Amino acid sequence: MKYKSVKLMFAAIAVVFFIFFSNDFGLIDIEKTAIITACAIDLEDNGEYKVTAQIAVPEASDANTENERAQISATGSTVGAAIKNIGDTSGWFPQLSFCNLIIVGGGFKDYNLIDILDYFSKTLRIHDSALIVMTEEDGATLLKLSTPLDNISSFALQKIILKNAGLNRDIAVCDVKSFCTGYYSDSGSAYMPLIKIISQKAENEKASAEDSGGKSGGSAGNGGSQSGSENGGAKGDAIFNANTTALFLHGKKVGELDENLTLAFNALTENFSTTTFEVKNVDTDSETRNYLLTVFSCDTEKKLRVSENGLFLDVTLDIYAKISDVNGQTSYVGYTENAPLPNALKERAEADFTERINNLILTEIQTKCDFLDIKKELYRKHHSFYDKYKDNFTEKLTYNVTVNFSGQK
Numbered sequence: 001m002k003y004k005s006v007k008l009m010f011a012a013i014a015v016v017f018f019i020f021f022s023n024d025f026g027l028i029d030i031e032k033t034a035i036i037t038a039c040a041i042d043l044e045d046n047g048e049y050k051v052t053a054q055i056a057v058p059e060a061s062d063a064n065t066e067n068e069r070a071q072i073s074a075t076g077s078t079v080g081a082a083i084k085n086i087g088d089t090s091g092w093f094p095q096l097s098f099c100n101l102i103i104v105g106g107g108f109k110d111y112n113l114i115d116i117l118d119y120f121s122k123t124l125r126i127h128d129s130a131l132i133v134m135t136e137e138d139g140a141t142l143l144k145l146s147t148p149l150d151n152i153s154s155f156a157l158q159k160i161i162l163k164n165a166g167l168n169r170d171i172a173v174c175d176v177k178s179f180c181t182g183y184y185s186d187s188g189s190a191y192m193p194l195i196k197i198i199s200q201k202a203e204n205e206k207a208s209a210e211d212s213g214g215k216s217g218g219s220a221g222n223g224g225s226q227s228g229s230e231n232g233g234a235k236g237d238a239i240f241n242a243n244t245t246a247l248f249l250h251g252k253k254v255g256e257l258d259e260n261l262t263l264a265f266n267a268l269t270e271n272f273s274t275t276t277f278e279v280k281n282v283d284t285d286s287e288t289r290n291y292l293l294t295v296f297s298c299d300t301e302k303k304l305r306v307s308e309n310g311l312f313l314d315v316t317l318d319i320y321a322k323i324s325d326v327n328g329q330t331s332y333v334g335y336t337e338n339a340p341l342p343n344a345l346k347e348r349a350e351a352d353f354t355e356r357i358n359n360l361i362l363t364e365i366q367t368k369c370d371f372l373d374i375k376k377e378l379y380r381k382h383h384s385f386y387d388k389y390k391d392n393f394t395e396k397l398t399y400n401v402t403v404n405f406s407g408q409k
Contacts, residue, residue, distance in 0.1 A: 034086075034093065035095050036053045036055055036094055036098065037100065037101070037152065038053075038099060038154030039053055039083075039096075039099055040139025040140050040142060041102070041103070042105035042107055042138050043107035043111070044075055048075045048076060049075065049079050049082050050074070050140070051086065052072070052073040052139060052140040052143055053073075053083075054152065072086050072089075073140060074086040074089055079119045080123070097126070097127070099126050099130055100129075100158060101131050101133070101154045102120060102131065102132045103133055103134075103142055104116070104132065104135070104192075105134075106138065108134075109134075110252065111251075112252055113183075113248065114180070117179060128177035130176050131173065132192050133161070133174075133194070133195050135196075136195070136196060136197075142197070146238060148239075161173055166274050167274070169263075169274075169275045170275065171243060171266075172192070172266065173193070174190070179192060182248075186375065186376075187370035187376060188249055188251075189370040189375075190371075191246060191257075191371050192245070193242040193244070194245060195241070196242075196244065197238055197239070198238075198240070244256055245262045249368055260356055261356060263356070264356035265371070265372075267298055268317075272298035273296060273297055274294065275294070275295045276292055276293065276324060277293060277295075278290060278292055279345060279348055279349045282342075282345050282348045283344060284344050291345055293349065294321060294322050295319055295320070296321060297320045300315075300317050301316045302315050302372075302377075304377045304378065306378065311396050311398070313361065313397060313398070313399040313400070314399070314402075315399065315400070315402070317353070319349075319403065319404065319405050321341070321405060323341065323345075323407070340407045341405060341406070346406075350405050353403045353405075354401050357403065358401055361399050365397060368394050374394075374397065378390070378393060
């Protein structure tokens with residue numbers, strides 16, 4: 001019996017080697033494969049879709065150890081046709097397995113986005129976890145920019161959206177799966193970050209920097225000792241802001257959440273620890289101060305009560321925070337663990353955050369976009385009233401918000 005299992009193991013190894021050396025498991029030649037890191041979709045004047053693919057091209061040398069970028073664009077009557085035309089016109093097979101970012105151009109703000117995103121939800125060529133963002137500009141324009149620290153804009157955007165632990169949770173992250181799940185749900189509601197460009201270097205300034213960098217590198221006679229930004233001026237000064245959230249109802253944009261409401265939205269739905277926020281103009285006994293608070297924990301509770309008279313939403317937030325900074329002659333910041341919040345600061349922070357949550361719920365009522373999952377809660381826990389309120393739940397909704405701040409004792 002022992003020798004039989006050994007023979008089977010060697011037979012399996014032989015089959016694997018035979019398949020590998022006969023057709024390479026069906027893999028495409030790596031020299032003809034374009035590794036796409038991001039896709040931007042824009043709307044042409046003739047109604048066709050323009051897809052711009054950003055490709056990471058590894059270029060390692062003694063003078064430059066950074067990845068170069070390349071963009072390839074093609075148009076088509078559908079998104080899939082445009083992506084296929086990228087390969088037909090370039091001769092490179094567009095590999096989407098490493099595409100982690102999809103940028104929707106501003107030209108689609110009045111269109112149903114499921115027309116272009118449905119392809120990515122159903123194809124097996126891209127992961128459902130690929131991020132989706134919308135921009136006020138053309139998506140292709142966003143891909144051409146670079147930041148002072150990242151030459152490839154898609155990498156910079158992913159770092160901003162998917163922040164590491166310790167940074168603020170101030171962006172409403174959305175991927176292919178969550179957007180399409182929200183669209184096909186009964187509420188038809190979804191959201192995604194809205195990217196804004198804070199600054200952008202002019203093309204002539206970039207060309208001038210490249211020329212001056214090349215000349216200085218030649219005169220120095222030692223190109224290997226210069227950094228990538230000095231040798232060629234590859235870095236730009238574009239800075240991206242993703243704190244605004246675009247709201248969608250049945251695929252169409254119906255409103256926005258500014259950075260204050262996005263922060264409040266994350267307090268209700270995401271892990272809010274390590275997030276900081278400012279509390280301004282706090283009146284104390286001696287002076288008016290501005291504080292910076294860091295959240296250690298945030299316990300959120302949403303209760304929906306339904307009756308024949310309507311819906312009542314009760315929202316409670318218990319936020320445990322510490323003072324990280326304060327301006328003024330007297331500072332509460334120190335090395336001690338016992339740092340209670342002053343009463344004036346607690347009252348002002350509770351009033352400010354309560355106002356944010358109230359405006360957040362009011363935005364849902366005005367846009368009818370169920371980004372707070374009130375309709376989902378109605379269906380799951382109060383199904384007997386679902387038919388009665390499913391079409392007018394925002395009109396029948398009343399709410400109460402309670403926010404409690406506490407500090408270290």
